Amino acid sequence: MAIKSLDDLFTHFLKDMYYAEKQVLKSLPGMIRKAETKELRQALEDHRDETEQQIENLEKVFDQMGMRARGVTCQAIDGIIEEAKEIMSEVEGGATRDAGIIGSAQAVEHYEITRYGTLIAWAEKLGKKDAIQLLEANLAQEKAADAKLTKIAEGVVNDMAAA
């Protein structure tokens, strides 16, 4: 599809995020299984539930636009998730692997934070008021998840990994 307008570009990025959130949902169980620190496992489990809600929120945005929810392959999230898998397989285990899992999960969060930020800025210019509310809800969850991971890294995991 040729992208001719900001509205087309908004739709493209929305499809990209829909694909991205679904890939994140698929990748979380593997991270949860490998996480050894209780707080990290809990944070990833909570984020899996949030990701399900976020996918529903994106479906509502498609619905508002009179479109069927559909993803397009997002090479960025695929690369970020591939790298996360590589790190999980290369680190032997324990707190060091947990530190790697946190770093990887934060790369996912940051990608989503920037994409939701961009989508919200465009939605404002395009007058998509109902979409903004749903996208803001997703953005707030991603920022909170990122902050929680920083807290777990700095409060628990990094000290154990450096010991």
Added chain:
Amino acid sequence: MAIKSLDDLFTHFLKDMYYAEKQVLKSLPGMIRKAETKELRQALEDHRDETEQQIENLEKVFDQMGMRARGVTCQAIDGIIEEAKEIMSEVEGGATRDAGIIGSAQAVEHYEITRYGTLIAWAEKLGKKDAIQLLEANLAQEKAADAKLTKIAEGVVNDMAAA
């Protein structure tokens, strides 16, 4: 290489960022050529110069560790850059393409922001004081570049793209 300690993980992420910054440096000329808004072209040109400095800073960190600077393939940045190229080729041109370029460049910045944040947190635990200063310098530039792109999007490009 099996990663056994936080120090090994720090080295791995450092090599990952060294590769990432070099790929970003290679990708910027293509973005600069396609950018139509003067402010955006200037911001990307400034960031190309900053990226060169950042690569030198990373080389200094390797040097402090008594290692030769060497990258490892970073699938995350490869995916982010591939997606940026795809967006540039799919958007016909004008302010809409510039909006896409900004969104893509901000995904790059956010990846670097999260990675430098992680490296700094680990460097603190590992007592790598000299490295922290260099990594903080790179992080500050990435954050400033991201903020500048937001300003250009909100102040100039998005309005033109939505018009």
